[in-house]
Amino acid sequence: MKIVEKKKLWFSISGLIILIGIGFFIYRGGLNLGIDFKGxxxxxxxxxxxxxxxxxxxxxxxxxxxxxxxxxxxxxxxxxxxxxxxxxxxxxxxxxxxxxxxxxxxxxxxxxxxxGASVGKELTKNALIALTLAILGMLVYVAVRFKWDFGIAAIIALLHDVLITLSMYTIFNISVNSSFIAAILTIIGYSMNDTVVIFDRIRENLKSKRGSSPAEVANISIAATMSRSINTSLTTLIAIASVYVLVPSIRDFTFPLMVGIFSGAFSSIFIASPIWVMLKEWEAKKNNK
Missing domain, CATH: 3.30.70.3400 (Alpha-Beta Plaits)
Known part of the structure; x- marks a missing residue:
């Protein structure tokens, strides 16, 4: 299974969605902020x-x-x-x-x-602080448990999930309220958990397959964990989709969760691991020079 070798395809899919989101963001003059942020x-x-x-x-x-x-x-x-x-x-x-x-x-x-608008500004500030602290906490956790290259790849994957979710909000012009922040923080935690499972397997295979290249190690690790990642994400999506359909009052929370869980599963397999391989290859070239 050659996942890493097709990284240009995976990056292009995500890049296209994000670019469309940026286009709608510019066209609409920003996100459709709800009254929690604008008053x-x-x-x-x-x-x-x-x-x-x-x-x-x-x-x-x-x-x-x-x-x-x-x-x-x-x-x-x-x-x-x-x-x-x-x-x-x-x-x-x-x-x-x-x-x-x-x-x-x-x-x-x-x-x-x-x-009032002042309440909205305070909420925006607190939301950004919470998001920054969450990302920094995840970075420290991965850096302590793994190495710097794993940490950078994991943070890029998290930012990818946030950007994909924001893109869906701009594309469909969905109102952004306080529940969105709770959903984003949940998505970050879920995505990091999925990424750590794959990285843990990569770390194990680096020891047992010393003669293999980073791309080969990543592909073997992804193949070993892919069914687990897909099944976990699929069962979670089915549960949240059921809540979305049957409980309309919390759709502001469940919609970003569905997008984020799908994006998190995608980024853990097709974004984080190829980026880790690219960092390892860059490190090897640097050491050779």
């Missing part, structure tokens, strides 16, 4: 009876076309939008339609909260 209004309405989310969405988007809606506890609907687009007048109009359709009273408006 806005959050409204929760209690309906107290079974209702179809699609019907409620149609009613709400008549007044706030860009609003993001979720069901809460199966009997509430959460509406989130920018403050200038979901003002008090529009909330009043929405409540009028909700009262007519679902026969509720004024008490159905459980809450109406505004999130």
């Amino acid at each position: 806005g209004t959050e409204v929760i309405i209690q309906i107290d009876k079974s209702f179809k989310k699609e019907d409620a969405d149609q009613l709400i988007k008549k007044h706030a076309p860009n609003a993001v809606t979720n069901t809460v506890n199966n009997n509430q609907i959460q509406i989130r939008d920018k403050a200038e687009e979901l003002n008090s007048a529009k909330v009043k109009d929405i409540m009028t339609d909700v009262k007519d359709k679902y026969k509720v009273d004024d008490k159905a408006l459980v809450s109406q909260n505004e999130i």
Whole structure:
């Protein structure tokens, strides 16, 4: 199985997705930041009876076309939008339609909260700090357990997963909220775990196959761990996809998880290992000179 020798193909696939993501990022003027980062209004309405989310969405988007809606506890609907687009007048109009359709009273408006832009800036800062600390922690862990070349390859694979996930958000113009940060941190941990399994096998094979080249060692190690990586990722994806379909209220969290787990499995096999081989070959050329 020659995985490493086809590295240009694997790098091209990832590079194309990231380039498309960058194109949409430039075209749309950045990520579609939700109210957690930009500030806005959050409204929760209690309906107290079974209702179809699609019907409620149609009613709400008549007044706030860009609003993001979720069901809460199966009997509430959460509406989130920018403050200038979901003002008090529009909330009043929405409540009028909700009262007519679902026969509720004024008490159905459980809450109406505004999130200031300063809160969004603080959240953005904390999110970047959390992401930086997570990546640094992973780098230290790999550097201690393995060598510097493994650490660099693992961090590049992690950055690849983050960029792929961000690209999917820009391509499909999905709103980025606080749940996205939790998902990214989960993806980093999952991807690193997958990468470490392959690197551990590479380290073992470096000792037992001393006469083999780095590419041969990597290919043997990937072949030995590929079925485990694919099966683990596939079962996890099936579980998360089921949650995505059956629990709409947490789709903001499950969607990036699905993208990240798929990307993490891909990067562990087709990105991290070839990069490690490239670093080993560069190191060998340097020593020969």
